[in-house]
Amino acid sequence: MNVDHILVRYAELALKGKNRAEFERTLKGNINRALAPFPSAKAKRTFGRLIVEIHDEDAEAIMEKLQRIFGIASLSYALKTNHELVNIQATALELMNQHESAKTFKVSARRSYKSFPIRSQQLNHEIGSYVLTNTENISVDVHTPDVELSVEVREQGAYISAGKIPGPGGLPVGTSGKVMLMLSGGIDSPVAGYLALKRGAQVEAIHFHSPPFTNERAKQKVVDLSHIIAEYGGSIRLHVIPFTEIQQHIHAQVPASYEMTIMRRMMMRISEQVAAEQEALALVNGENLGQVASQTLESMNTTEEVVNTPVFRPLITMDKIEVMDIAKQIGTYETSILPYEDCCTIFLPAESTTKPSRKKANHFESYLEVEEMVTKAVSNRESFTVQANDRSDEEFSDLL
Amino acid sequence: MIYLDNSATTVPYPEALDTYQKVATRYFGNPSSLHDYGSETEHLLRQARQSIADILEIKTNEITFTSGGTEGNNLAIKGVAFARRHRGNHIITSAIEHPSVLETCRYLEKQGFEVTYLPVDHKGCISLQSVKDACREGTILVSIMHVNHETGAIQPVEEVGECLKYHEKIRFHVDHVQGATKVPLDLKNSGVDLCTFSGHKFHGLKGTGMLYVREGVQLDPLIHGGGQEQNLRSGTENLPGIVALAKAFRLSNQNYSKAKNDLAALKTELIQELQQREGFHINTPENSSAPHIINVSILGVRPEIVIQALTKKNIHVSSKSACSSRLQSASEVLVAQHGPKERAETGLRFSFDYDTDKSDIDPLIEALDEIVPNIRKIKEVKS
Numbered sequence: 001m002n003v004d005h006i007l008v009r010y011a012e013l014a015l016k017g018k019n020r021a022e023f024e025r026t027l028k029g030n031i032n033r034a035l036a037p038f039p040s041a042k043a044k045r046t047f048g049r050l051i052v053e054i055h056d057e058d059a060e061a062i063m064e065k066l067q068r069i070f071g072i073a074s075l076s077y078a079l080k081t082n083h084e085l086v087n088i089q090a091t092a093l094e095l096m097n098q099h100e101s102a103k104t105f106k107v108s109a110r111r112s113y114k115s116f117p118i119r120s121q122q123l124n125h126e127i128g129s130y131v132l133t134n135t136e137n138i139s140v141d142v143h144t145p146d147v148e149l150s151v152e153v154r155e156q157g158a159y160i161s162a163g164k165i166p167g168p169g170g171l172p173v174g175t176s177g178k179v180m181l182m183l184s185g186g187i188d189s190p191v192a193g194y195l196a197l198k199r200g201a202q203v204e205a206i207h208f209h210s211p212p213f214t215n216e217r218a219k220q221k222v223v224d225l226s227h228i229i230a231e232y233g234g235s236i237r238l239h240v241i242p243f244t245e246i247q248q249h250i251h252a253q254v255p256a257s258y259e260m261t262i263m264r265r266m267m268m269r270i271s272e273q274v275a276a277e278q279e280a281l282a283l284v285n286g287e288n289l290g291q292v293a294s295q296t297l298e299s300m301n302t303t304e305e306v307v308n309t310p311v312f313r314p315l316i317t318m319d320k321i322e323v324m325d326i327a328k329q330i331g332t333y334e335t336s337i338l339p340y341e342d343c344c345t346i347f348l349p350a351e352s353t354t355k356p357s358r359k360k361a362n363h364f365e366s367y368l369e370v371e372e373m374v375t376k377a378v379s380n381r382e383s384f385t386v387q388a389n390d391r392s393d394e395e396f397s398d399l400l
Numbered sequence: 401m402i403y404l405d406n407s408a409t410t411v412p413y414p415e416a417l418d419t420y421q422k423v424a425t426r427y428f429g430n431p432s433s434l435h436d437y438g439s440e441t442e443h444l445l446r447q448a449r450q451s452i453a454d455i456l457e458i459k460t461n462e463i464t465f466t467s468g469g470t471e472g473n474n475l476a477i478k479g480v481a482f483a484r485r486h487r488g489n490h491i492i493t494s495a496i497e498h499p500s501v502l503e504t505c506r507y508l509e510k511q512g513f514e515v516t517y518l519p520v521d522h523k524g525c526i527s528l529q530s531v532k533d534a535c536r537e538g539t540i541l542v543s544i545m546h547v548n549h550e551t552g553a554i555q556p557v558e559e560v561g562e563c564l565k566y567h568e569k570i571r572f573h574v575d576h577v578q579g580a581t582k583v584p585l586d587l588k589n590s591g592v593d594l595c596t597f598s599g600h601k602f603h604g605l606k607g608t609g610m611l612y613v614r615e616g617v618q619l620d621p622l623i624h625g626g627g628q629e630q631n632l633r634s635g636t637e638n639l640p641g642i643v644a645l646a647k648a649f650r651l652s653n654q655n656y657s658k659a660k661n662d663l664a665a666l667k668t669e670l671i672q673e674l675q676q677r678e679g680f681h682i683n684t685p686e687n688s689s690a691p692h693i694i695n696v697s698i699l700g701v702r703p704e705i706v707i708q709a710l711t712k713k714n715i716h717v718s719s720k721s722a723c724s725s726r727l728q729s730a731s732e733v734l735v736a737q738h739g740p741k742e743r744a745e746t747g748l749r750f751s752f753d754y755d756t757d758k759s760d761i762d763p764l765i766e767a768l769d770e771i772v773p774n775i776r777k778i779k780e781v782k783s
Contacts, residue, residue, distance in 0.1 A: 215434060396443075400448060400643065400646050400650070
C-alpha cells in the first residue's frame with residue numbers, strides 16, 4: 001500500500017487531565033526509541049494525536065513495532081495531501097478503492113485547522129458525494145460502515161486514512177513509576193511483567209541463581225525472556241542474585257516442609273531491598289491463587305509478612321490456560337518451556353507444606369542469620385541492562 | 401572454469417567454510433551436554449536458528465535441521481503419512497517432483513497409501529484446478545515443489561496453499577530446494593505447513609538442510625533416539641554444518657535479491673539466443689520460471705555427448721537432475737511435459753548462480769555452435 005504516515009490514537013491518555021502532556025511526551029519517546037531500527041521514521045505530536053512519518057522505511061514493519069507500544073489505542077495507515085479539496089477527494093477515493101470488498105462507507109472529517117474554509121459537516125458531504133460518484137455499488141452507512149474514511153485537516157495538510165488497526169491499549173511505559181519483577185523463567189512471571197508494563201510501569205527484574213545447582217542455561221533463559229519483554233518496555237534492568245548459599249543454609253537449618261516457605265520469604269526480602277535501592281515502589285510476581293500447591297492463600301499470607309512494600313500479582317485470578325495464551329501471544333512461551341531447572345525446583349523437598357503459618361515460619365527463621373544473608377546477596381548481585389532489538393550475540397556475530 | 405550446474409550444487413561460500421572450520425574447532429561440545437562447552441554450543445545453535453527464523457519470518461521452533469533436501473522431503477512426506485494414517489491414506493503430488501518425493505510416494509504406495517500424480521501442461525506447470533479436483537475424503541497430504549529442478553518452472557504453490565487453507569485435514573508440503581533464496585515464498589501467509597531446504601543449493605555445505613514444520617503440525621520422525629530437534633530428528637546436531645548453513649542462507653538471500661533482475665535478464669537473453677538455432681526447443685517457460693534455470697532440448701543430439709564436449713572446454717552443465725542422470729532414460733519431468741518424445745530425451749540444463757554474467761554465457765553459445773553441428777554431422781554419416 002502506498003502510505004506515507006501512520007496515525008496513532010491514544011488509549012486512556014485523553015482522560016488524564018493535567019498529566020496529559022507528560023504522557024504524550026513519554027509515548028512519543030517510547031515510539032521513537034522503538035523505531036530506532038528505522039532511522040528516517042519519526043513520531044511527531046500534533047493536536048491530540050501522534051503521527052509517524054514513514055519516509056522511505058518499511059510501513060508494515062513499523063506498524064508491527066507500534067502494535068507493541070502500550071498507550072496506543074488504535075493505528076491507521078494514512079496518506080497526506082495539501083489543503084486543496086480536489087486532492088483530498090482524490091486521496092480519499094484512492095484509499096477507498098484499496099478496500100475492494102467494502103460495500104458501505106462513511107466519512108468522518110475533522111477540521112482542527114480552523115483557517116481551512118470548509119466546515120467538517122460540509123467536508124463530509126463533499127468527500128462522500130465524490131466517492132459515491134466515482135465508485136459503483138457502494139453506499140453510505142453512517143452507523144455500521146465497512147470502511148470509515150477519516151479525514152483530518154491540520155495546519156500542515158490533510159491526513160486521510162481508512163480503517164483502524166487496534167493497538168495494545170494500556171498506558172505508556174514509564175508513566176506509572178517503577179516496579180521490581182520477580183522473574184523465574186517459568187511461564188507466569190514474564191506474563192506478569194508484561195501486564196505491569198501494560199499499565200505503564202517501568203519494569204526491572206530480579207532473578208535468583210543457584211550455581212552449580214542451576215545451570216548457566218537457566219540464567220541465559222531469563223536473559224532471553226528479558227529480551228522478549230523488553231520489546232514491550234524498551235529495556236529491562238536485570239538483577240541476578242547469587243542464591244546458592246542461602247538455599248544451603250535453609251536446607252541445613254529448616255525442616256523440609258518449611259524449606260520452600262522460608263526460601264520464598266528470603267526472596268521477598270531480597271527483592272524488597274533491591275527494589276528500594278532502585279527506587280521501585282512495588283514488587284510484581286507471577287503467583288496465581290491455587291494454581292500450584294505452594295500458591296495458596298496461606299503461603300502468600302506467610303511470605304508477604306516479611307515485606308512492607310506492595311506486592312502485585314497480576315495473574316492472581318487467571319486460569320493457567322489464560323496465562324499460556326498471553327505467553328504465546330507475546331512470544332515468551334517457547335522460551336519459558338525450555339526444560340532447565342530453576343532454583344525453585346532444585347531444592348524442592350517432597351513434603352512441602354501447602355498451608356504454612358506465619359508463626360512457624362518466624363520460629364524457623366530465628367535459627368538463621370536472615371539480615372546478614374539478605375545484605376550479602378543484595379550487594380553481590382550482578383546487574384545489567386537487556387535491550388530489545390538486539391538478540392544476536394556479539395560473540396557469534398562473525399560466525400553467523 | 402564456467403560452472404553452469406548450480407541446480408546440482410553450488411560452490412560453498414568461503415565465509416561458510418570459514419564458519420564451518422571455526423565452529424568445528426572451537427565449539428566442539430555436544431549441545432546436550434550440561435558443561436560449559438555444551439551450553440556454549442547450545443547457545444550458538446539457538447543463535448543460528450534465530451538468524452534463519454528472522455529471515456523467514458517464522459518461529460525458531462518451526463525449524464528442524466536435517467541432512468539435506470532428500471531427508472527433508474522424506475521426513476515431511478513419510479512423517480505426515482504415518483502420523484495421519486488414521487485420518488486417511490490419500491496423497492497428492494505432481495508428476496515432475498524430485499526423485500526424493502516421487503520415490504518416497506512410490507514407497508508409500510507399497511505401504512498401502514494411494515497417490516495421485518498430477519500432470520503438467522506444456523509449460524511444465526500443474527494447475528490449481530487439478531489440485532482441487534484431486535482432493536477427496538481421506539486426502540491427508542499435498543506435496544508440490546516450488547521451482548522445478550530441471551526446467552525452473554514455478555508451480556503455483558501460494559495459490560494451492562491459499563486453497564488448502566479451507567481443507568483443515570490436508571497438510572501441505574513444498575519442496576523449496578531449488579527455489580530457496582532465488583524465488584520468494586511467503587511461509588507465514590501462504591498456508592504452507594512443511595517446506596524443505598537444502599544447504600548446498602545456496603552455497604552452504606553438503607549434508608546440511610532444514611525442514612520448516614509449521615507450529616502444531618504433527619510428524620512421525622524417521623530417526624529415533626535422543627530426542628534432538630524437538631524429537632523430530634534424533635542424533636547429535638551437526639553444529640558446524642548448521643551454523644555454516646545459517647551463514648550461507650543469510651548471504652544468499654542478500655546476493656540473490658541483488659542479482660535477481662540481472663539474472664532474469666541474462667536468462668531471457670540466453671533463451672532468445674538458443675531459440676534462434678535450429679532444433680533447439682526451450683523447455684523453460686519464459687514467464688513463470690525461476691531466474692537461474694534454463695532447460696533446452698537439442699534435437700538430434702544426445703545430451704551426454706554435449707555435456708562431455710562442453711566439459712572438455714571447461715564449461716560444466718547437466719542434463720536432468722543429477723540424482724537420476726546416471727540412469728540412461730528420458731527425463732521424467734520432460735516426459736510429463738511433452739510426452740515420450742525425442743524432446744524428453746535431449747534436455748540440457750544450464751543453471752546460474754548470483755555471479756553468473758554475460759562472460760559465462762557468450763563462451764557457452766560459442767561452444768554449442770561448434771559442438772552441436774559436429775555431432776549432428778557425425779550422426780548423419782553413421783546413418
